[in-house]
Amino acid sequence: MERVALIGASMTQFGQRDAWVRELLSEAGLACLDDSGVEPAAIDHLYVSNMASGEFEGQTGIPNALAHDLAAMPAYTARIDQTSSSGGAGVYAAWQSVASGASDMTMLVGGEKMTHRSTAEATDVIASLTHPVEYKHGVTLPSFAGLTARLYLDTYDAPRESLAKVAVKNHANGVDNPHAQFQKEVDLDTVLESPIVADPLRLYDFCPITDGSAALMFCPESIAREYTDDYVTIEGIGGATDTHVVHERADPTTMGGVVDSSQIAYEMADMDPDDMDIAELHDMFTILEFLQSEDLGFFEKGTGWKAVEEGRTDRDGELPINTSGGLKSKGHPLGASGVAQVYEIYAQLTRTAGNRQVDADVGLACNVGGFGNCVTTTIMEAN
C-alpha cells in the first residue's frame, strides 16, 4: 500500500459569515486547488464533510453542488456525516480512497453554516444525535461536558482553575491564527466569572457556534512529488466508536473511541505518543482537552490537568496542543473542524504556520463526534 500524501490545504475565515454552506465549501475548495496546483479535472474523488446542512439551512446534495461549482465533474462524490467528527471521518474516507487505489487525486472539503440559528436551535440540532432516553430529558452536548467535568474534578482532585487555563491557553494561541473566530486573549478571571452554562462549566469553557470551511488534497506519494517537495504523509489513521448512550460507559472520564482509534493509528504509523511533536485536539469543551490528552497516551490518566497547569502543552512547551487556537478559539463549524485540525498540522509540518509556527516533524489530530461517540485519529509526518 503506497503512502498517502497531503499536497495542499486551505481554510476560510471562521466566524459569523454571510455566505451559506455551498458558498463556504466553494471558497475553501477553490483555495485548496490554488494551494495544491491541481486542476479540477484531475480530481477523481470529492468528499464533503458536513453534519447537518439540511437541518440548518435546508440545503442537501452539497457534494454534487460543489463538484459543479469547482468544475470537478465527473468526480465521484459523497457526503460524510459523523456529527462533530464528520471532518475526521472525511479524512479517513479520503485517505482510504487513495490508499486503496480507487483514486489518484481526492479532495476533501468540510463545512458548516450555523450562525443564522439561535444558540438554542443550534444546540438542539446537535443534540438530535442523542438517544431518545437522553433527548427527552433535554440532555445536550454541553450538559454531558458539565457532568463529566464535575466527575473529573472530583475523581482526580483537580482544581476548577485548571479547566479555565485550557481556555486561556487556546485563546492565546488563536491570537496568531488569522482564520480564527476569536483572535483575542482571555484571562483566568474572565473565564471563571463568565456565566454558568453547565455547572461547573462556564461560557468560556465552550467553543462558539461558527460558520466556516476547510479543504485538503490527497494523492499517492509518488504523484505528490510531481506537484511539490513540501508535502505531508499520513503515517497512521484510525477510527473507532464508543457507546451511543453515554451513561452506559463504565468510566465517563475515559473516551474509549479516542483510546481505540489512537491505538490503531499508532500501530499503523509504528509510533507511540512520545513521537508526537504537536497535536490538535477536539476542545469543543475545555474538559475534552484533558480527556483526550490522557486517552491518547500523552499523559497518565488523571494528570492531563497538571500538564496544562505546568505549561507542558503551551506553544513553547514540550507538546504544544491546539496551536491553532483549537475549537475553543478558532471556532467549531461542525463538518469543517476535523478538516481544519489537519490543516493546522499540515501548516505546522510544512513550516507555513506564520507567527504560531513551532518546531514539529510529526503531528496528531483527534476529531471527536458526539461526546466521544465516534473518533478519528490521524498521525502525519513532514516529508
Add this chain to the structure above:
Amino acid sequence: MTDEHPPMEAAVYGDGSITYPPHPRGPDGSEAESTIDLSDYNAEIITWTTSTATPPGVRAPNHLAIVEFDVDGEPVRAIGQLTTDDVAIGDRVEAVYVDELRDPDAGIREPDSQAWDGYRLRPVDDE
C-alpha cells in the same frame, strides 16, 4: 414503582448484564431474556450538572444526573432530570414518574418518533 405508569424498563441479557435503555443486543452480543423496572430501585448519583442553556421545549435550568442502580449486585446506569440541584455525588435518589419531561412540539425531533414521559430522579429524603 407504580402499576399505572409505564416502567423504567431495562433489559437483562443472556450474560446477566443489564442496560438502560434496552438494546437489540447486549454488551456481549446476546439477546435480552427479560426486562426489569428500575423504578423499583434506588440509585446513587455518579455525577450531576445544572444546564442553563437549554434547547427549545426544555425547562431552564435543567438539573441532570448520571446515576447507578444496584440491581441485585449488577450495576445499571441511567441519566435523567433531577427534581432539585440540592444534591451531591454519592447521594441516593429514587425515580418519580413525570408525564411529560419536555415539550414534544418545540424541538427538532419528530414528536411521534419517541416517548416523552419518563422518570425524574428525586433525593430519597426529598419530600
